[in-house]
Amino acid sequence: MQMPAPNSRILSRKDHIVARLQSVLPVGAVVHDPIQTRAYECDALTAYKCPPLCAVLPTSTNEVSAVMRICHEEGVPVVPRGAGTSLAGGALPTADSVILGVARLNDVLETDYDNRFIRVQSGRTNLSVTGAVEEDGFFYAPDPSSQLACAIAGNIAMNSGGAHCLKYGVTTNNLMGVTMVMADGEVVQIGGAHLDAGGLDLLGLICGSEGQLGIVTEATLRILAKPEGARPVLVGFDSNEVAGHCVSDIIKSGILPVAIEFMDRPCIRATEAFAGAGYPDCEALLIIEVEGSEAEIDDQLSRIIEIAKRHNPVEVRESTSAEESAKIWLGRKSAFGAMGQINDYMCLDGTIPVSELPLVLRRIGEMSKDYGLDVGNVFHAGDGNMHPLILFDANKPGDLEKCEAFGADILRLCVEVGGCLTGEHGVGVEKRDLMVSQYGDDDLEIQLQVKDVFDPGWLLNPAKVFPLNVTETRRAG
């Protein structure tokens, strides 16, 4: 994977740039020692690393603005960073870039239960947003598995989802407003405690823009009353196809589960060996969770089981207690860890129409044989967001490249059947070069033109999202 060559003029002016940044920030907020900048050399896509010129950790929107003014004047690229859990290399620096980390911006600014929103600084972690309102019976719905670590800033930039987005939507459906610092340091407010935009929906555009349009420093988020309870049922099938049909039938029935998770045999076996959740040894299993009062849960689960039974399941396990629920979720929650025990893995994120599930799973199986690499599937089936985990050995020469080629083939397949390259992890550097398989030249050009409007100098996270050859002339300018 290629990154642009660093600008030598910037590298040679490092001392000057660092001094200017130090002049507007508190002591210790500029990390420039070559050993210490290594802490910012990558995100969760650890295959690619490069320490930045320096990293800054501002403590207010005004400080972010001052940093951006300096970087704008000096022509230095800026890579925004939340908690660095991106799986797409979104926060990967270049040697000539300043990492702008929002980790010190983590206050709750306002909580309003009557109007059901919370306003926070963007470096606050996802889980601690819910933590701030939980005692009063509320929660923030989008719940990426990384929620203990990841920041709202990164969630907004990637439009992150979670296990429960089947019912509650992803970040963009729960974001009401932002304070954002533009590439030239200007501070803008978009949206707020009211719904929808008065003019063009700029908020919708910013969400998912991968740090390329502005630095988000504050966010107004919708909070919801916690449901009275939740319980899952686990259903095993002897074919992926049948499990796929069962998903469609449940969705069509009008019952709205909060989650429908899918695991295939390789993944079931790996998690069993790792976590011992007592899953049946079958081709495919679904975990379907519903919410409400005890009676409402019983009613919904019995309807779901009735639908599942029409598909000849090999196992139906309805949770009747918190303990049993935890056991059912245990395997699913440890799936990534379990696969990681076996080998290094790459996690894909392509999304497909639910109806194409059986076909895509079959094709992945065939490709797995062709490439000689194992793959396990664990994903959000309700919305077609796949997470194939390709196993490889990082110490074996050529294995990473083979794995990447396999991954690219899977993603192209997703596009071919009417889906897309990424459902929630973002493009970053990882899927940058595949963008041409989903979009035509003009479809990409209009997106670049959007960035031109927000960031005419192309200083914000410039080497991401779009193929480098497509953005070359703009980045040079």
Add this chain to the structure above:
Amino acid sequence: MSNTPTSEQDLSDLIQAAEGPIRIVGGGTRDIGAPVEGTPVSTAGLSGVTLYEPGALTLVAQAGTPLEEIDALLAKEGQRLAFEPSDLRGLLGTEGASTIGGVVATNASGPRRIQVGAARDFCLGVRFVDGAGRVLKNGGRVMKNVTGYDLVKLMAGSWGTLGVMTEVSMKVMAIPETETTLVGKGQSAVQAVESLSAALGSPFDVTGAAFSEGKTFVRIEGLEASVAYRAAELANGALAGFQPVSGAASSDIWARIRDVSAFAGRDGSIWRISVKPSDGPRLVAALDDLSPDALYDWGGGLVWLHVADQPSAGAARVRAELAKLGGHATLVRAPADVRATVPVFQPEPAPIAALTRGLRQKFDPHGILNPGLMGA
């Protein structure tokens, strides 16, 4: 050349050959915004559902497809557009039949918006022709998609100023088994919004919360037993004294709120104002000098304001009070001469206005798509 293109290519040719402004017409049910002087271009020739997969909750339709056709098709499978687009023909005194493209272009959402989201949240993908005649696409037909910038959201609610949509993909949802509305009487607007806040802050999944024509309404939808349970919990708690209404009587209530029927046939101007819910009654009280009449939807956060006999529809006063609270106001109905001088859409602060201008310049370099409609 025909002004009713029947293909994307036709439309692209037409736009490239255009020598002056174009006024984009869907069903033509909205005559709002500053009056647009331009050659009408109709989307009526771009009609028809191209894909409907009930099991995947997705529908793809050409932009000129009448909403009624889509509603009927979905109803056969027990599904619907959950964001509840309104029929404002009565209010605006217009005719014609709304199109799915018009609904997306105006981000038109009804009472259920507070719970499930707006039209923009249900639009999964768009195809459109921009002001330079480029045929473009963004998004797709899957529920989750973060591949590149989300231009779908940008197109939703852009009122035809960034491009003419030719096809949209929508997420659809099942029609619930049943619905019940709890009706409260005798509350002031402030008391009503307090009740609505309490209901919306409960775990009982309220899908409608309005105060209209002196009554407070809270809607619950879902499975039979569940609706009965939740209605009882609310009536025994936050909504003590409210009476349940079910079935057709309940859906009639929400059709009336959705379509702002209470103001239909009345002279005067209509504002549609989005604020923080608890600010709704506050705003209306502050505008007492205009002798307004108000309907509150979205838990108090959507105010439909009727003002009669005010020069410029009271615009200066409405926007001055709104500036203190935050939010936005659109002048939905007023005589054409008022709309020609009063900004119909909320004026934006300078840096936001600059972004809007910049985007429009990229999508519509010659300024020919609905010029003036959303302001300069």
